[in-house]
Amino acid sequence: MRATTIHSPYDIRVEHVPDASVRQPGDAVVQVLRACVCGTDLWAYRGESARQPGQRLGHEFLGTVTDIGPEVTSLRPGDLVIAPLSWSDGSCVYCTEDLPSACPNGGIWGAVGSDGGQGEAVRVPYADSTLVQLPADAASDDRLLNALLTLADVLGTGYHAALSAGARPGASVAVVGDGAVGLCAVMAARMLGAENIVILGRHPARLELAQKFGATAAVTERGDAAVEAVRELTGGHGVHASIEAAGTAEARNTAIAATRPGGAVGWVGAPHGSPLDTAMLFIRSITLRGGIAPVRAHIPTLLPRILDGTIDPSPVFDGTVALDAIADAYQAMNTRTSLKVLITP
Amino acid sequence: MRATTIHSPYDIRVEHVPDASVRQPGDAVVQVLRACVCGTDLWAYRGESARQPGQRLGHEFLGTVTDIGPEVTSLRPGDLVIAPLSWSDGSCVYCTEDLPSACPNGGIWGAVGSDGGQGEAVRVPYADSTLVQLPADAASDDRLLNALLTLADVLGTGYHAALSAGARPGASVAVVGDGAVGLCAVMAARMLGAENIVILGRHPARLELAQKFGATAAVTERGDAAVEAVRELTGGHGVHASIEAAGTAEARNTAIAATRPGGAVGWVGAPHGSPLDTAMLFIRSITLRGGIAPVRAHIPTLLPRILDGTIDPSPVFDGTVALDAIADAYQAMNTRTSLKVLITP
Numbered sequence: 001m002r003a004t005t006i007h008s009p010y011d012i013r014v015e016h017v018p019d020a021s022v023r024q025p026g027d028a029v030v031q032v033l034r035a036c037v038c039g040t041d042l043w044a045y046r047g048e049s050a051r052q053p054g055q056r057l058g059h060e061f062l063g064t065v066t067d068i069g070p071e072v073t074s075l076r077p078g079d080l081v082i083a084p085l086s087w088s089d090g091s092c093v094y095c096t097e098d099l100p101s102a103c104p105n106g107g108i109w110g111a112v113g114s115d116g117g118q119g120e121a122v123r124v125p126y127a128d129s130t131l132v133q134l135p136a137d138a139a140s141d142d143r144l145l146n147a148l149l150t151l152a153d154v155l156g157t158g159y160h161a162a163l164s165a166g167a168r169p170g171a172s173v174a175v176v177g178d179g180a181v182g183l184c185a186v187m188a189a190r191m192l193g194a195e196n197i198v199i200l201g202r203h204p205a206r207l208e209l210a211q212k213f214g215a216t217a218a219v220t221e222r223g224d225a226a227v228e229a230v231r232e233l234t235g236g237h238g239v240h241a242s243i244e245a246a247g248t249a250e251a252r253n254t255a256i257a258a259t260r261p262g263g264a265v266g267w268v269g270a271p272h273g274s275p276l277d278t279a280m281l282f283i284r285s286i287t288l289r290g291g292i293a294p295v296r297a298h299i300p301t302l303l304p305r306i307l308d309g310t311i312d313p314s315p316v317f318d319g320t321v322a323l324d325a326i327a328d329a330y331q332a333m334n335t336r337t338s339l340k341v342l343i344t345p
Numbered sequence: 346m347r348a349t350t351i352h353s354p355y356d357i358r359v360e361h362v363p364d365a366s367v368r369q370p371g372d373a374v375v376q377v378l379r380a381c382v383c384g385t386d387l388w389a390y391r392g393e394s395a396r397q398p399g400q401r402l403g404h405e406f407l408g409t410v411t412d413i414g415p416e417v418t419s420l421r422p423g424d425l426v427i428a429p430l431s432w433s434d435g436s437c438v439y440c441t442e443d444l445p446s447a448c449p450n451g452g453i454w455g456a457v458g459s460d461g462g463q464g465e466a467v468r469v470p471y472a473d474s475t476l477v478q479l480p481a482d483a484a485s486d487d488r489l490l491n492a493l494l495t496l497a498d499v500l501g502t503g504y505h506a507a508l509s510a511g512a513r514p515g516a517s518v519a520v521v522g523d524g525a526v527g528l529c530a531v532m533a534a535r536m537l538g539a540e541n542i543v544i545l546g547r548h549p550a551r552l553e554l555a556q557k558f559g560a561t562a563a564v565t566e567r568g569d570a571a572v573e574a575v576r577e578l579t580g581g582h583g584v585h586a587s588i589e590a591a592g593t594a595e596a597r598n599t600a601i602a603a604t605r606p607g608g609a610v611g612w613v614g615a616p617h618g619s620p621l622d623t624a625m626l627f628i629r630s631i632t633l634r635g636g637i638a639p640v641r642a643h644i645p646t647l648l649p650r651i652l653d654g655t656i657d658p659s660p661v662f663d664g665t666v667a668l669d670a671i672a673d674a675y676q677a678m679n680t681r682t683s684l685k686v687l688i689t690p
Contacts, residue, residue, distance in 0.1 A: 093582070094606055099630060102606030237438070261439055261447030270627060275620035282615060282636045285444060291630030 002345070003119025004057045004326050009047030012057070012327040020121035025071035028127030030081060033139070034149050035061040035117045035343040036317065037329045039179050039247075040270065045330050058118025058343075059085040059109040060152035062134065062145065066121065074128045080139050081131040082303075083117070083124060084296035085109065085153045090129020098297040100129075117152070118326060120345045132299045135307065146314035146342065147306045150184060154340070155302055155313050156295030157268045158184025158245065162192055164290040165241035165266030169193035172239040174230050175215070176255045177246035178206035180316040180340040181268060183213055185243045187311055190214030194241070198233055200226050200254065206339060209315055223254065230258040237261075244269055244290075253277045259286050266290045317342045347690070348464025349402045349671050354392030357402070357672040365466040370416035373472030375426060378484070379494050380406040380462045380688040381662065382674045384524050384592075385615065390675050403463025403688075404430040404454040405497035407479065407490065411466070419473045425484050426476040427648075428462070428469060429641035430454065430498045435474020443642040445474075462497070463671060465690045477644045480652065491659035491687065492651045495529060499685070500647055500658050501640030502613045503529025503590065507537055509635040510586035510611030514538035517584040519575050520560070521600045522591030523551035525661040525685040526613060528558055530588045532656055535559030539586070543578055545571050545599065551684060554660055568599065575603040582606075589614050589635075598622045604631050611635045662687045 003017045020029045035058050043049040044057065065079040075081065086108045088100035095103050105126065110116035115123050124130055132151075138144045150156075158181050167173050167189035175185045178201025189197050190213065198217045199210040207218045219229040231238050238260035244252050247269025255265045256277050264287035281288060305311045320342040321329045329341035348362045365374045380403050388394040389402065410424045420426065431453045433445035440448050450471065455461035460468050469475055477496075483489045495501075503526050512518050512534035520530045523546025534542050535558065543562045544555035552563045564574040576583050583605035589597050592614025600610045601622050609632035626633060650656045665687040666674045674686035 097607060099607040101630060262442060262444040267627070276623055278621055281633070282612070285446060285636035285639070288626070288633040291627045294630070 001120040002323060004116060004323070005054050006044055006051050006057055007053045010045060012045065012330050014324050014326060017119070020115050020123040022067050022069045023123065024125060025069040026126050026128065027069040028065050028072055028075055028124045028131065029067040029121055030061070030063040030083065030124055030131070031066045031121050032061045032063040032117065032119060032345050034063070034145055035345070036149060037118070037326070037333055037341050037343065038153055039181065039333070042330065042334050045334060052112055055112060056110045056114065056116030056119065058116040060149060061117035061122060062149050062152065068127065072127050075131060075133065080134040080136055082134055082148055082151045082299065083109070083122070083131055084151070084156065084299060086296070087125045087130040088296055089126045095129065099294050100296040101292040101294040118323070118343055120323070130296065132303065143314050144306070146317050147312055149342070150313040150316060151295070151299050151302055151306070153295060154180040154316060155184045155188070156298040157181050157293040159188035159298050159302060160293035160295070161185045161243040161245055161266040161268040161290060162188035162241070163266070164264070164268070165243045166264045167192040167194045167241045169195070171241050172196040172198070172234050173241045173243065174198045174200060174239040174255065174258045175243045175245060176200045176251045176258070177244070177269070178203055178210060179245060182243070182245035183209055183316055184313055185245050186210050186215045187213040187313060189241070189243070191305065191311060198230055198239065200230070203336065212315070223250065226254055227257040234260065239263060241266065249275070256280050256286060259284070261285055263287070264289055268293050316340050320344060346465040347668060348461060349668070350399050351389055351396050351402055352398045355390060357390065357675050359669050359671060362464070365460050365468040367412050367414045368468060369470060370414040371471050371473065372414045373410050373417055373420055373469045373476065374412040374466055375406070375408040375428065375469055375476070376411045376466045377406045377408040377462065377464060377690050379408070379490055380690070381494060382463070382671070382678055382686050382688065383498055384526065384678070387675065387679050390679060397457055400457060401455045401459065401461030401464065403461040405494060406462035406467060407494050407497065413472065417472050420476060420478065425479040425481055427479055427493055427496050427644065428454070428467070428476055429496070429501065429644060431641070432470045432475040433641055434471045440474065444639050445641040446637040446639040463668070463688055465668070475641065477648065488659050489651070491662050492657055494687070495658040495661060496640070496644050496647055496651070498640060499525040499661060500529045500533070501643040502526050502638040504533035504643050504647060505638035505640070506530045506588040506590055506611040506613040506635060507533035507586070508611070509609070509613070510588050511609045512537040512539045512586045514540070516586050517541040517579050518586045518588065519543045519545060519584040519600065519603045520555070520588045520590060521545045521596045521603070522589070522614070523548055523555060524590065527588070527590035528555055528661055529658055530590050531555050531560045532558040532658060534586070534588070536650065536656060543575055543584065545575070548681065557660070568595065571599055572602040579605065584608060586611065594620070601625050601631060604629070606630055608632070609634055613638050661685050665689060
């Protein structure tokens with residue numbers, strides 16, 4: 001089969017690799033219908049996160065089950081399924097506490113020795129607990145498939161950020177970052193009942209999408225000026241809930257500074273760069289909550305909202321390329337020409 | 346009147362200063378019956394926190410109201426009262442949200458221009474909202490007075506740390522630091538229903554007191570070895586709730602590393618030294634919550650527990666000196682000869 005690999009920074013290839021196959025009794029094989037490129041994939045692309053030469057890429061995909069191991073009980077070949085960004089055993093203490101991201105038997109697609117989502121097929125460990133079945137008729141609905149694909153990462157991660165920050169009715173919310181996670185966080189904050197949602201970003205098309213998703217104000221300044229603007233929008237206080245959805249030191253400290261005393265910062269951007277402003281956290285009694293999103297745990301909440309039309313995150317995708325041209329997708333996202341690119345094998 | 350001042354590191358004096366008096370209509374004057382020295386006072390003592398020459402010291406005191414301004418309605422001269430570590434207006438949005446530590450009209454005793462608790466009397470702004478009345482008959486009960494004095498800071502701060510960390514029935518708790526705040530955090534964690542409480546410290550008398558307050562295990566190692574020991578005590582996982590009650594970088598990172606995925610660190614030690622281990626926080630989805638304790642907000646919860654005998658924090662005091670000898674108290678605490686020293690004017 002064909003799959004995306006990385007050999008060195010900016011050297012993305014589509015290569016022939018061994019076919020995905022059942023190796024453990026709980027495995028399933030999923031033929032990928034749709035995958036996409038994540039902002040965190042760009043860290044590998046740019047060499048900011050180390051990868052071994054030839055390592056697979058991609059942790060977002062949905063597709064059709066083509067084979068199952070003898071212990072798989074809830075899925076059958078032909079089922080349409082979504083995979084969250086990591087597999088998990090479903091039975092450990094962390095999985096039962098809705099923190100599958102801490103599963104000791106878990107892992108993220110594309111880790112050494114595993115298949116990546118940006119390929120023709122994926123071997124899925126612990127298929128019963130990892131995969132979530134989708135309605136069969138979704139397969140013929142392009143918009144719906146796109147929306148469902150966001151359950152793999154960006155929607156679940158944005159939702160986790162909004163939950164972690166304490167977005168709720170009556171709370172003011174700031175979202176730092178206008179990438180796909182930030183936009184999904186806006187949507188999630190709205191879904192959680194927040195009425196005043198400020199997006200911090202600079203890209204006009206993304207800010208427009210943020211507004212469509214529920215943002216009530218946009219702040220295009222950066223750094224101290226952005227913090228000042230958020231405070232002005234909130235009677236001088238800052239927001240109850242800040243969402244850091246960029247993963248940079250500047251975004252983190254902007255999120256902290258834009259939060260009012262007693263508020264919380266939800267962070268889902270992996271730590272990059274210089275340290276947190278801990279003095280500000282301490283003096284203002286601001287809670288820091290989040291981390292790698294337990295996306296699998298949020299699918300049962302989010303899937304019904306997509307299916308019933310309450311939310312439609314599909315517009316986060318603004319481009320599609322075939323698997324063989326995936327290097328173009330990386331380039332377009334790296335230059336911020338595209339927000340998030342779909343891959344069709 | 347006499348009051349404690351600091352002129353440079355290690356230069357603690359008791360000097361004649363202008364008498365505390367009513368200056369604003371909401372002020373009260375409190376004649377100090379008991380004060381004490383806090384671990385954070387030692388930062389000023391050692392020159393780690395800047396002070397202006399002649400600045401007052403002490404933020405923990407209880408005493409008797411001797412004068413009130415015309416707008417004070419809930420107190421009368423003769424009332425026995427406890428003051429929390431900071432004054433607050435009781436009417437701002439933060440005070441009404443139980444976060445008086447963020448009151449824009451608030452301040453900490455000993456700040457430039459205010460009286461300190463380590464003196465004969467203190468002018469108390471916003472007396473109605475700042476002070477809490479105590480039963481008159483407590484004045485004749487030495488043990489009870491000592492216990493009540495802990496409401497000024499260490500008990501409320503330890504309780505805030507335990508709450509922030511999520512101490513609760515079924516949760517395992519680690520307390521990093523065997524100072525008075527750490528010991529009070531042990532007591533608070535127990536009060537909140539935690540059954541497994543590990544104290545991390547090295548001082549035998551303090552560990553004994555921790556056990557008396559509810560600790561079920563003690564870890565005397567430091568750094569990685571301490572983390573390993575906590576994990577061994579918790580089935581390899583780490584604790585649900587870690588309390589950082591020392592204010593050092595090492596204590597903070599030990600608290601983080603000793604916490605299990607999805608757990609929380611309650612921090613009440615002001616940030617000192619090198620940065621937080623944010624990667625560990627992120628990867629393990631650990632919440633960081635706390636900050637300057639809103640001690641005033643916790644008095645209504647804690648005072649009745651002291652009065653009905655549910656808790657008795659009075660043993661955190663292991664020495665008493667007269668105001669004129671307060672330099673000895675600083676020295677004894679700085680050398681860890683004393684845990685916490687009472688001051689009687």
